[in-house]
Amino acid sequence: MSVAMLGIGRLGIRLLASVLLVSAPNALASNLDDEFAEGSLVRSHWCTCQMDEGLLSFPKDEDGSGDFIARITVDKTVTGEKKCDLSQCTVFEVEPEPSQGERLGPSFMQEPRMEISAEGGPLKKKNPYCKFDNPSDKRCMQRQEMRLTKTYQYPFEQLVDYTIRFRMPKEVGNETDSLRWVIAQWKQEPAQQVADAGGTQANLTKNASQSDEPEEVWEPSPILAQRYDDGVLHLTVQDGDCRCIVASEKTPANWAHGWENGKSPPDCRYTFPSALEDRQCVSSLILEFNGEPKLTTARGVWTEMKYEVQPGRKGAGGSITVIQDGKFVVKVTGKIGYDDVPDKPPKQKFKIGHYRDIMDTSDTMDIDRVTVVAK
DSSP states (O other): OOTTTTTOHHHHHHHHHHHHHHHOTTTTTTOEEEOOTTSSOOTTTEEEEESOGGGEEOOBOTTTTOOBOEEEEEOTTOOSOOOOOGGGGHHHHSSOOOOOOOOOOOOSSSSOSEEEOTTSOEEEOOOTTOOSSOTTOGGGEEEEEEEEOGGGOEETTSOEEEEEEEEBOSSOSOSSSOOOEEEEEEEEESOBOOOOTTOTGGGOOOOGGGTTSOOOOOOOOOSEEEEOGGGOOEEEEEETTEEEEEEEEOBTTBOOOOOOTTSOOSOEEEOSSTTTTTSBOOOSOEEEOSSOOEEOOOBTSOEEEEEEEEOBOSTTOEEEEEEETTEEEEEEEEOBBOBOBTTBOOEEEEEEEEEEEOOSSOEEEEEEEEEEEEO
């Protein structure tokens, strides 16, 4: 007997579906499909504690559909590291917790980003837009990111699919200094530093003038990052304090990372301590791909990136599979992320927007859609 014959009809079907969703609130609670359709931010989805909302807008998509997109702008008014004040998101964060910082770390677009002095210490190359002597001065960073609320933060080793449809500026103000520019990142929080089995840090020597310097504070880098240094779309994955480039847009001047299918990525660099930053390191990661792990550009054009993320360090580790515009790019397996903090199970947390070395240009990231599906 059909539903119509039972006298329910279409209206009844819709009401019944609503009742079922209300009666089972957790069935879809951990999944997200945000197309910014209302032309505003859904506060239950996003926390804006690390951005200037005055530079967040929702223009209509120029495709004539009448739909809206989210536009995150960064300009010279954005300066310095902005810590997340979770009191702005307490309704959805429920249990405020400190957000660990992260290091911008080395860039893979220019080699090297720093040189080693005769004394063995690093000589970092100058950011032309930074007026301070130390190019790593946090006043020379720009952060304009929004992060998913706790509803969409998952156990660290859970498999979660993230899909982002976005567009970056066609013109890039600086394409020669390899200024670091993160446009999406996955964090492990909380995390603790992985022990350096090779004793590399112990082998570092300090001269007398360095002996009284304060100990450097460790900050975890994103376990997975989508980057735009020099306007080149590329991806990095973290194995402890060893960062590896695992896929990149192919450009005539920069395509020498030497990936081999079934082997570890050869271009990996330390992110901590600063005395080792930009020096080569060896990771446990393995790459699987067809042909080459090539990305297509996001300069002035829409692209869709899908990430199947299941990080972890226990046993054989975790995996990350990358698909761009429906085409398989690369699968990364191995020990992804950092060690757990005892008695504090970590979560995987997602941010999107701009986190970069300071620049004097005004740049936008357009976002058409973000979907998150926990498996």
